[in-house]
Amino acid sequence: MIKITSSQNPKIKLAQKLFKSRERKKEDLMLIEGVAEITMAIESGVVIDTLFYCPAFGRQQILNQVKEDNVLELNRDLFTKISFRDNPDGFIALAKTKRLRLDEIKLSKNPLVIVLEKVEKPGNLGAILRSADAASADAVILADPRTDIFQPNVIRASLGTIFSVPVATATNDDVLAWLKKNTIKSFAAIIGAKSIYTKVEYTKPSAIIVGTEHEGLSQFWQKNTDEEVSIPMAGKIDSLNASVSTAVILFEAVRQRNR
Secondary structure (H helix, E strand, C coil), X not given: CEEECXXXXXXXXXXXHCCCHHHHHHHCEEEEECHHHHHHHHHCCCCEEEEEECCCCCCCCCHHHXXXXXXXXXCHHHHHHHCCCCCCCCEEEEEECCCECHHHCCCCCCCEXXXXXXXXXXXXXXXXXXXXXXXXXXXXXXXXXXXXXXXXXXXXXXXXXXXXXXXXXXXXXXXXXXXXXCCCEEEXXXXXXXXXXXXXXCCCCEEEEECECCCECCHHHHHHCCEEEXXXXXXXXXXXXXXXXXXXXXXXXXXXXXX
């Protein structure tokens, strides 16, 4: 373990650069903060380049999972310069990113996937990843995304499930072609659609397509989806949060498949 006391250390400066999406893509690196998230990453085969550790915040829970030469001990002030959290636990990892392509997704015999169009809120994406992990979905596909999947707040909101669920990004056209190639039926969540989400069958290869809360799904998916479904609203609002809508339809699919 090496002690670092200067903010001019190259690793500290690199970590600060990775706050920006373009730098993460340029360096093929990301920041993972928190013991639970780092543990999930390691268990999923993510390569840890550097582990920043601050004894003022945390105990030595995961130090033995990383080579000693790759661990840097920081003081409290230095650690807070690279932390995203109000109450850090003393661990931040600098790790290699792996951006999955559609053709690299390994599907089960009866796949269940989630397609998110133009997702932009890290909290929503993280929550959907947690639902996907809980439902054992085959993959989450981001179509024309507006946020970087390795944004630290996405990783935090997902509780590390971004590493346990295959996540790919592609254009709308490529996603549609991939669904057709793999004979996966698409179900688009559309406000006011005639088919209620509980009245359709998800027992065969299925993709749940969800748009943003403000815009919904684009005309592209409204024209090209196999079936439109809606969630009935009994109150004054016309829709749920995107992550909640995804979870509701997703677990209806799981319920049907477990009958």
